[in-house]
Amino acid sequence: MLNLLSILFGIVSLVIVIPATIPLLGWANWFALPLIVIGIVIGQMSSSNGGRNFCLVVLLIAAIRLSIGGGII
Known part of the structure; x- marks a missing residue:
């Protein structure tokens, strides 16, 4: 059950991280x-x-994208 909950948190995070790879959305x-x-x-x-x-x-x-953008961009 905890593994399923962890995967759910990962999927929600991935939905946020994927659009954040677009320039100016790194925040x-x-x-x-x-x-x-x-x-x-x-x-x-x-x-x-x-x-x-x-x-x-x-x-x-997410960490690679943040490091490329300098932490903000």
């Missing part, structure tokens, strides 16, 4: 980061690690 990643961290923590408590790994991939995408 939206800052709204997705807390959701991603919550998904990682919930996935860590699960017996399965699929949800946690999915959230880590979404976190990697």
